[in-house]
Amino acid sequence: MHKLAMKAAFLLAACSTLAVPTSPGMSQRASGAPVARYTIDAGTLSGFAAMSSEGGMASALAMMRGESPGPAHEMILRLGSNRDASGDPKADHFMPTGAALGTSVPLVTPRRAQSEGTYDFERPKGRLRIYWGCGERAGPGQPVVIDFSKMAAGQYPPDLFAPAVNIPEEWRISPSNSRTYGDWPNEKARKHLSAQSSLLGRHRIVGNYSPEIGFELDRDFMAPLQVRNTAMPSGAYVLDWTGIPDATGYYAWVMSGQAGGGGESLDMVWWASSATRAFGGPMWDWMSPAAVATLVSAKTVMPPSQTSCTVPAEVAAAGGEAMMGNLSAFGPQRDFAFPPRPADPKIAWNPEWIARVRFRSTSMFMLGMDDMAGMMAGTDDRNPDGGNPAEPVRKPKCKGLAGIAKRAAGLCE
Numbered sequence: 001m002h003k004l005a006m007k008a009a010f011l012l013a014a015c016s017t018l019a020v021p022t023s024p025g026m027s028q029r030a031s032g033a034p035v036a037r038y039t040i041d042a043g044t045l046s047g048f049a050a051m052s053s054e055g056g057m058a059s060a061l062a063m064m065r066g067e068s069p070g071p072a073h074e075m076i077l078r079l080g081s082n083r084d085a086s087g088d089p090k091a092d093h094f095m096p097t098g099a100a101l102g103t104s105v106p107l108v109t110p111r112r113a114q115s116e117g118t119y120d121f122e123r124p125k126g127r128l129r130i131y132w133g134c135g136e137r138a139g140p141g142q143p144v145v146i147d148f149s150k151m152a153a154g155q156y157p158p159d160l161f162a163p164a165v166n167i168p169e170e171w172r173i174s175p176s177n178s179r180t181y182g183d184w185p186n187e188k189a190r191k192h193l194s195a196q197s198s199l200l201g202r203h204r205i206v207g208n209y210s211p212e213i214g215f216e217l218d219r220d221f222m223a224p225l226q227v228r229n230t231a232m233p234s235g236a237y238v239l240d241w242t243g244i245p246d247a248t249g250y251y252a253w254v255m256s257g258q259a260g261g262g263g264e265s266l267d268m269v270w271w272a273s274s275a276t277r278a279f280g281g282p283m284w285d286w287m288s289p290a291a292v293a294t295l296v297s298a299k300t301v302m303p304p305s306q307t308s309c310t311v312p313a314e315v316a317a318a319g320g321e322a323m324m325g326n327l328s329a330f331g332p333q334r335d336f337a338f339p340p341r342p343a344d345p346k347i348a349w350n351p352e353w354i355a356r357v358r359f360r361s362t363s364m365f366m367l368g369m370d371d372m373a374g375m376m377a378g379t380d381d382r383n384p385d386g387g388n389p390a391e392p393v394r395k396p397k398c399k400g401l402a403g404i405a406k407r408a409a410g411l412c413e
Contacts, residue, residue, distance in 0.1 A: 034337075036081040036210035037173050038355040041286045042199060043074040046224035048364035049326070071224035073193040076185070079107050080178030081210040091182045091207025096217075098198030101191050107182030107207065110175060125149060126266035129318055132277045134302075134309035136236040142314070144277060148266070170282075170291055180209040197221070199357075213353050215336040222246060222331045225363035229325070235313035237367055239327065242307070244361055247329040249292040249301040251283045254311055254326075254367055256319035269319040273309050275299035283328070286358040292330045301330070316367065323367040331359035 050072035079091055089109035095101050129143035175181040185191075200220050205213040227241045239252060252273040257266055272279035278300060282291060295301040302309065316323070336355040 033082065034351045034354045035083060036079065036213060036353040037171070037178075038080075038205055038213050038353065039076075039078045039173055040199070040203075040355075040357040041076040042221055042357065042359050043286075044222045044224050044359075044361040045072045045074055046361070046363040047227065048324075048366070049362050050224075071195050073195060073197050073221050075193055075199075077105070077107060077183055078173040079182045079205060079207065079210060080173035081180045081207075083179060083209045085109075085180050085207075085209035087208060089180050089182060089207070089209055091205065091210065093184065094204040094206065096199065096201025096203065098200055100194055100197050105184050105191060106186070106188050107184050107205075108186035108188045109180065109182045110186075126268065128268045128270060130277060130279070131269070131271040131312060131315045131318075132274050132279065133312070134273055134275075135312055136232065136234055136310050138312040138314040141277075142312075143269075143318070170288060182207065205355075211338075211352050213336075213338075213355055215334075215355055217334060217357060219246075219332055219334055219357070219359065222329065222359050222361040225327055225329055225361050227325075227327050227363045227365050229311075229365060229367055231368065232310070232313070235316050237311040237316055238308060239311060239325070240308040241327060241363075243304070244329050244331070246332050246359075247304045247361070248289045248332070249296050249304055249330050250306060250309075250327060251301050251330070252309055252325065252327045253279065254315060254319070254323045256323040258320055269315060269323070271311060271315040271319075273302055286360050287330050288333050288358065289330075311367065319367070321368070325365045325367050327363050327365075329361040331361065333358050 050070065077093055091107040092104040093107060094104045126148050128146040128148060130146065131138050131142050133139050133142075173181070198220050199217050202216055203214065223244050225241055225244065227239060230238045230240075232238060241250075250273070254271045255269065257268045270279070272283075274283075276299065282295070283301065287295075292301055296303050311325075334357040336357075337351040338353055339349075339351060341349050341351070
């Protein structure tokens with residue numbers, strides 16, 4: 001990704017977190033709050049998303065061989081406790097055999113970095129054009145144009161980011177709301193999930209700053225998304241995908257970034273499938289079925305019955321020759337606690353620990369490049385008769401977001 005695009009994407013992500021839910025309740029250290037909280041966010045990755053994962057090397061090698069890249073898995077573990085550790089913080093998640101991660105993975109407590117002065121963040125220059133909604137043509141009032149320099153100063157239109165979903169299930173674990181905290185993946189254990197890894201079975205979390213946590217998980221990684229994009233005569237693109245049975249809703253976005261004169265400014269285009277211009281925030285994360293249902297009702301997230309969405313022609317025209325796209329399918333959730341929550345809401349419940357497992361399936365693609373594996377297969381520099389390689393053809397330089405895919409396909413360097 002171009003460095004200016006990275007700055008702009010960082011700025012957007014930072015601003016959008018203002019809308020991410022941080023519900024009170026069990027996440028607060030109040031009287032009756034659990035001693036420990038634990039979360040597993042499990043994802044299935046396909047397309048370019050599989051290549052970018054920690055264990056996505058196999059997918060990248062498959063694409064280089066001209067094969068369709070296979071899916072990959074990701075998992076984020078977080079443990080938060082309101083206790084201090086007895087000694088140096090230490091915790092481990094003992095995995096079922098099917099995870100193929102060994103007996104356990106360590107949950108590492110991040111070191112608190114000491115400030116080394118102020119960071120000189122260069123405000124990106126340029127504009128962001130925002131489109132939204134499924135349809136062959138962009139709706140009224142589009143695009144909304146935002147000046148990056150004003151956005152960096154906190155000046156952006158109201159209702160730009162998706163509203164927070166104030167649902168109890170959306171509690172979070174972070175170092176800031178935990179007395180002691182640990183997570184995985186981390187630098188201590190460079191283990192990677194494989195496409196065959198399974199989470200089914202017994203999970204046990206043991207640490208010196210939390211009670212022992214244990215539960216039996218009966219849900220596994222979601223199926224991978226298979227996304228196709230087809231150009232229409234108008235210039236619009238139809239996205240369609242195979243539905244996933246346990247999906248609770250879908251959300252898509254497409255973006256591009258092109259450097260302006262002198263490479264100092266950036267012109268970005270961002271489209272989201274939401275029926276309103278609100279985007280980002282909770283849709284960039286895992287979400288509970290209750291939160292997804294709320295956003296489906298608001299027409300911010302597509303319902304689980306929907307398996308197609310058209311990117312307007314104006315988006316493709318403004319975005320350039322290729323745009324990066326993303327489709328996420330939100331999935332089920334499993335909740336555990338000790339002692340279990342009483343069936344009668346009148347009975348007081350003071351759990352020692354609570355745990356949550358959320359699932360998601362995500363695919364990334366390039367608009368207008370539906371078959372990257374086929375493109376890879378066609379980049380062999382051989383003579384038509386299959387003889388010795390011909391004289392190499394000098395390839396153009398890779399530029400912008402489209403260059404990510406083109407470099408992988410061998411079309412630029």
